[in-house]
Amino acid sequence: MKPLTENEIRASFVNAxxxxxxxxxxxxxxxLDWERLDYLGWRDSKRPLGxxxxxxDDEPRGIVLRAAPPPAALGGRRRSAICAWxxxxxxxxxxxxxxxxxxxxxxxxGDTVGTLICTEFACSANVRRKPTFAELGSTDPDAREQFVERRVAGLRERSARFVAQV
Known part of the structure; x- marks a missing residue:
């Protein structure tokens, strides 16, 4: 991702x-290590916002996200889920x-759209982790690199599609 300034970030928000x-x-x-980011995501330290x-389309688009309260806060158990991004x-x-x-x-x-996202917006690191043998079915370094490239491309496409829905 291309490094952004504070003004560019603030000007990019489309739903605020x-x-x-x-x-x-x-x-x-x-x-920030901008070269290893596919999107910039962070949580507000004082409010339940992300x-x-x-x-x-080659332009930064920012969105404000409201975090749903964790199930534990509602008296339930936290369940495993897969990030949609x-x-x-x-x-x-x-x-x-x-x-x-x-x-x-x-x-x-009052119309909204929601999705499951890594709570701390760690998607860029997740798609770059070394794939397990079960995921890849090979130990070939070239296959591993291609697998990671496909995951990075998928993250970029899915996150951009969500923002376009907003």
């Missing part, structure tokens, strides 16, 4: 008011339901 954009907490941009900036079958314990208000008139009417 000016007030919401101004109140958004941002991650430490200087400490943010994601995804490249759609990275589809990692190994990291299934730290996945949360995130809901985004749609942009424009639909969002002002």
């Amino acid at each position: 008011s000016k007030r919401e954009v101004g109140q958004a907490s941002l991650p430490d941009l200087a400490g 943010y994601a900036v995804v490249v759609v 990275c589809e990692d079958p190994i990291e299934t314990q730290d996945v949360s339901l995130y809901v985004a208000k749609r942009s424009g008139a639909e969002g002002r009417k």
Whole structure:
């Protein structure tokens, strides 16, 4: 992902008011490894919000996401789930339901769209992890590299498709 400035990030949000954009907490941009990010995602430290900036049609598009309360907070058990963006079958314990208000008139009417995403937005790291033999069926380094490339491409496509729905 191309490095973004604070102004570029704030200007990219498609489903937030000016007030919401101004109140958004941002991650430490200087400490990010931009070359290993397929999208920029982070959680608000003070509110149950998440943010994601995804490249759609070569432009950054940011969305504000509301995190559903974890089942444990509602008296239930946390269940395993697969992130809809990275589809990692190994990291299934730290996945949360995130809901985004749609942009424009639909969002002002209260329309939303939701999906399961890694709670800490670790999808870029998940798709780059070394695949297990069961996933790949081979120990060939070239096959491993191609497998990771397909996972990276899938993450980019699925996250961009979700943002386009917003």
